Amino acid sequence: MSTAAASSRKRRRSAEQLAAQGRDISVSEFFAKNRHLLGFDNPRKALLTTVKEAVDNSLDACEEAGILPEIWVQIESLGGNRYRVSVQDNGPGILKKQIPLVFGKLLYGSKFHRLRMSRGQQGIGISAAGMYGMLTTGRPVKIISKTGPRRPAHYYEIQIDTRRNKPEILNGRGQGVDIPPGEKGRQYMEQHGIHWEDVPHGTRVTIELEARHQRGRGSVEEYLEQTAIANPHVTIHYTDPDGQQRTIPRSAEVLPPEPKEIKPHPYGVELGMLSTMLKQSREQTLSQFLTRSFSRVSQSVAKKICETAGLSTRARPGRIGRHEAERLYQAIQQTRIQAPATDCLAPIGEQLLLKGLHHVVPGQFYAAHTRPPAVYRGNPFQIEVALAYGGAAPTRKVSRELLEELLQESDARTLRQFLIHTFNGIGADGAERILKASGLGVRKVPAKLRKAEIDKLHQAMQHVNPDEGQTMTLIRYANRVPLQFQQAACAITQAVMNVNWRSYGLSHSRGSLPAGPVTVVVHVASVWVPFTSESKEAIAPYPEILRELRLALQAVGRKLGMYLRRRARVKQQEDRRNLFLRYLDEVATAVSILDNTDKDHLYQLLLEVAKRKTAEADMKLDRSGRLVGPEEELQDESVLIVEDRPELWITRSSNGQQAHGETSETED
Amino acid sequence: MAKRTSKKSNGTARLSKQDRHTLAQLTELAHSVVRAAERKRDPHLDIPARSLSNVRFNKSRRIIEMGRNTNRRHLFNLNQAKSYMQTLLVAAGCKQLIDQGKTTSIRGLYYMLKHTIKGTKEETFDDQSECDPVIEDLEVLVRCLREELHLYAQKKGDMVGPLVLVDNGDEIDCSRMGSGGYGIPSIVEPERIQFKKCTADFVLHVEKDTVWQRFNEDKFWKKHNCILTHGGGQPPRGVRRLLYRLHHELGLPIYCLLDNDPWGYYIYSVIKQGSINLAFESQRMAVPDARYLGLRSKDFRECELSDSVKIALTDTDRKRARQIAQYPWFAHKKKWQKEIQQLLENDFKLEVEALISKDISYVTEVYVPERIAAGDFLD
Known part of the structure; x- marks a missing residue:
């Protein structure tokens, strides 16, 4: 029906006209239009993504070169919504001719074609960040890289030609500038306003972009903190837009083991990929192709695959047709092949x-x-x-000054929203309780709070324990x-x-x-x-x-369950003790009325007995009724317990201390 | 220390022999706590068990006696700590009463001892029902009667009849008590009450006030020359002790007119053999020669009562009746077994008031006189 309707109308364009409009789309162009695909959906996220891509690249480079990474991250506010992000590392540096490609061409990378555990994968990240900066501010990406203490530092200012996906070098007449090492170089940098942390080798990338700086969830600060957790071998120096400096020192002095590169496993390859690999292969026989391009394929496995596929082991890979490739693919799926080697992974531990x-x-x-x-x-x-x-909950760690800043920065419409979005994990419930305790209205605008109100909010945040919610x-x-x-x-x-x-x-x-x-x-x-x-x-x-x-x-x-149960048990003992303590005084008073015993003396005596009694009970049994000994505690190396329970005994004694929670884990 | 001497100086410290005995018992209790604490032991109290399993029926004396089973109450036991503390608190309270020569009701004692425990929001006693069993515990623990601890229960129970007695120095003629009768006090020990003159032939104990009123109004006691008492349901100790004294000192036979239900049977059992709860007191309270006059299970038929006075037995009634039939002091009495069996077969109970349905004074003019004359009662 629709065809009839369409044909009855006048044709708007001819096929030729349509064909003339079609042309190549460059990757850069595509991503410039679809920036959200790369994590540049909004100014706030753009800032984070930029820092993130730069830091990830730095860490990858350092680890590959076997250097303990030290990263400098600096965010400067240039007024309005413009920021300058600089990230420097102490990595191996980048060769001069590669710099423009790494930072000025999308989908250029060393990590895409290999199978190895690394942070970056596709080779889009940092060049995309540069492109975003260029699109929003028109300023080029600036890179300094130095490969050794005696080597010159290469300085480039680069833009991406989005239509051709090619780097465009702006300084040094399209060639970049070499800054000599030593005093002379330092002077040059000072003259040209180039920042450089003095390290023998490393790379610094500076991008200017339109962004928004905001602390709390999904912020640069959070990213850096979380990076420190998973990368205990990294030292991070961070300078925020207000010029505040903060350093997270490394807690481990050892680099993670270097992950090995592996060949793809036959099970992970799809038909189209297999065809391409066959076409591109330079191997003489199918058997050689299988054993050399894949991991875990031995001569005998290759033979078995070929047999199942009904192909000769001596067939030339380049000559395998589409149908045969499909048979080969099916054969691979049917053959039992050992799982890939796993030494290509480097877990944190x-x-x-x-x-x-x-x-x-x-x-x-x-x-x-x-x-x-x-x-x-x-x-x-x-x-x-x-x-x-x-x-402590995140709300309790905030200082009065930081709270004021956070309130200023927030774009939340209400205080409730502000609390929920700024602090991790407090939830609507916790926010409501804090607000209730502070006596402030739920619908107050965070940025418009008066000093006294901020004080109240801060106090409430300190006192309310949002644990439950x-x-x-x-x-x-x-x-x-x-x-x-x-x-x-x-x-x-x-x-x-x-x-x-x-x-x-x-x-x-x-x-x-x-x-x-x-x-x-x-x-x-x-x-x-x-x-x-x-x-x-x-x-x-x-x-x-x-x-x-x-x-x-x-x-x-x-493990958590065990700990919590143990804690509950210790708590029970404490309750027990408290109960006894509560009654001891009454008992002592009654007895002294009855037979004139010295009340205080009797109380002390009874207290001694109480301690002994509950100490015994502490040690006796765990929840499942097994006997528990103190020596079992903390044998599990994957568990760390920080005890900070308040002292409960009114009078302290040596055995009173032992009575405290020195119970232990048992497997369940 | 200072506290106590001051008390002694302003309190009336004239102690009777009985008081000195009670005080010694209470002090011993305190000593045991101190001794345990000094030896770093968990102090405990051995409280004689107040349950059926711990009473023995003494066949020759025909009363219930308490066995040797005790429940140990520890201070350092989560479930017992509070009641341990309460027991000592009650003991201390009683000692103060004795020292001052005062008596109080058990409710009074509850208020005397109730206070907030230091440093908490917890009360020593939440309500009186928490305090009363502790008092009973103390009674069996130190083997002293409640009255000896200077405590008394709520007074219930009245008496009329040709009896003159002296109560605390006042001479009382129980035949001139009007329609209200003489309220039987909870302490009727010989120190308090002395019998002066009695011409009665027997004692008729009825279950409750309403029936007692009927008998008093009809001047039953005058006509039949008897003492008429009631105990307001389960008779309090004062009433039981008075019955004991009337029986033992004045040699009056005791007849009981109670409802025909398990509850009535048990009242009779308590008067006759003593209660299970406070078995150690029965030698001073039980009247093994008391007789059960009625109502009997057969009365519905014999007195030709109408169907409308029947009250259906509940499950608890049936259970209780079977339980009572099992009591050693009923187990070997064929008449009683038959009586209880009959009740269960009837599957209904009767109140004494049911006899009023025949005639307002049927119970006083026909029922009781006939039964006594015919000697038709259960032992």
Whole structure:
């Protein structure tokens, strides 16, 4: 019907006219229009993404070169909504001719074609950040790189030609400038206003962009903090737009082991990819092609595949047709092939993860678990989970000054929104309680608070313990890079919500994150992390990945459960003691009325007995009724407990101290 | 220390022999706590069990005696700590009463001891129902009667009849008490009450006030020359002790007119053998020769009562009736077994008031005189 209608009308364009409009689309052009795909949806996120891409590249470079990374991040406000972001590392530096390509061409990278665990993958990130800066401010990206103490520093100002996806060098007549080492170079830098932290080698990239600086959730500060947790070997220096400097020193002096590069596993290859590989192969025979391009394919396995596919092992790979390729693909799926080697992964490790988490998140209980490597679609991956329980809520750590700044920066319409969005995990419930305690209206505009009102709010934040209403803080990592957005779309979040946390002592309703003062860190390490989009914000829910996530979460959950049960037991003992203490005075008084005994003396005597009695009870049994000895405590190295319970005895004595919670873990 | 001497100086400290005995018992209780504490032991109280399992029926004396079972109450036990503290508190309270030569009701004691525990919001006693069992515990623990602890229960129970007695120095003629009768006090010990003159032939104890009023109005006691008492349901100790004294000192036989239900049976059992709860008191209260006059299960038929006076038995009634039939002091009495069996077969109970349905004075003019004359009663 529609065709009839269309044909009856006058044709607007002829086929020739239409054909004339078609032309190549450059990647740069495509991404310039679709910046949200790369994480530049809004000015606030643009700032973060820029910092993030630069830092990720720096860390990758340092680790590959075997250097303990030290990163300088500086954000300067240039007035209005313009910011200048500079990130410098102490990495190996970049060769002169490569600099323009790395920073000025989209989809240029060293990491795309290999299978190896690294932060960056596609080679889009930093050049996209440069492009975004150029689009919004018109200013070029500035790069200085130095490969050794005696080598000159290469200085470039680069723009991307979006139509051709090619770098355009602006300084030194299109050649860049070499700044000599030593005093002379330093003078030159000063004259030209170039910043350079004095390191023998490294790279500094400076991008000017339109952005918005805001603290709280999804901020640069949060990113850096989370990076420090997953990368305990990194030192980060951060200068915020107000000129405040902060350093997060490294807590580990050892680089993670270098991940090995692996060939793809046959199970992970799709038909189209297989055809391309066959066409491009320079091997003489099919058997050679299979054994040399894939991992875990031996002569005999190759033979078996060929037999199943009905192809000769001696066939030339380049001559394999489409139908034969399909047969080969089916044959691969049918043949049993060993899982890929997993030494290509470098997990953080339980110890370092604990250390990192303890360093950044205050708490009372920490546990970590690293799963053995597993495989999805032929790609090895490994899951690590760490958990911190207890500690002060983020609202209680804020100083009066910082609160005032946060209030100024916030674009939340109401105080309630401000609290929910600025502080991790306090939830609507916690926000409401804080506001109730402060006596301020829920609908107050954060930026318009008066001094006295800020004081009230600050006081309320200090006093209200939002523990009960608090939801779990989930920190997600892929290859040591924090994932700060699209939490709900991520496989990690799904896995966390599907674990039954109630059996581990947390309150948890279906379809949401569990409640309580808990921080969970999940790290997915893989040679190829399956992100749901190029902006690398969420991990796709492959069943194999979900399964491993569940197992790892359950492992730390069990440890948490044990701790919480133990704590409950200790609490019970304390209640017991308190109960006795309460009555001792009454008993002593009654007895002294009856037979004139000295009341205080009797009270002391009874107190002694009470201590002995409850000390005994403390040691006796755990929840499952097994005998518990103090020597069992903390044998598990993946657990860290920080005890800070207040002293409860009125009078202290040596055995009173022992009576305290020195109970221990038992496996359940 | 100072507290106590001051009390002694302003209180009336004239102690009777009984008081000195009670005080010694209470002091011993305190000593045991101090001794345990000095040896770093968990202090505890061994309280004789107040349950059916811990009473023995003494066949020769025909009363209930308390066994040797005790419940140990520890200070350092979560479930017992509070009641331990309360027990000592009650003991201290009683000692203060004795020292001052005062008596108080159990409710009074509850208020005397109730206070907020230092440093908490918890009360020593939440309500009186928490305090009363503790008092009973103390009674069995120190083997002293409530009255000896200078405590008395709420007074209930009245008496009329040809009896002259002296109560606290006042001479009272129980035949001239009008329609109200002489209220039986809770302490009727010989120190308090002395019998002066009695011409009665027997004692008729009825269950409650309403029935007692009927008998008093009809001047039943005058006609039949008896003492008429009631105990307001389960008779309090004062009433039981008075019955005991009337029986033992004046040699009057006791007849009981109670409802025909398990509750009535048990009242009779308490008067006759003593209560299970306070079995140690029964030697001073039980009247093994008391007789059960009625109502009987057979009365519905024999007195030709109408169906409308029946009250259906509940499940608890049936259970209780079977329980009572099992009591050792009923177990070997064929008549009683038959009586209870009959009740269960009837599947209804009867109140004494049911007899009024025949005629307002049927119970006083026909029922009781006939039964006494015929000697038709249960032992």
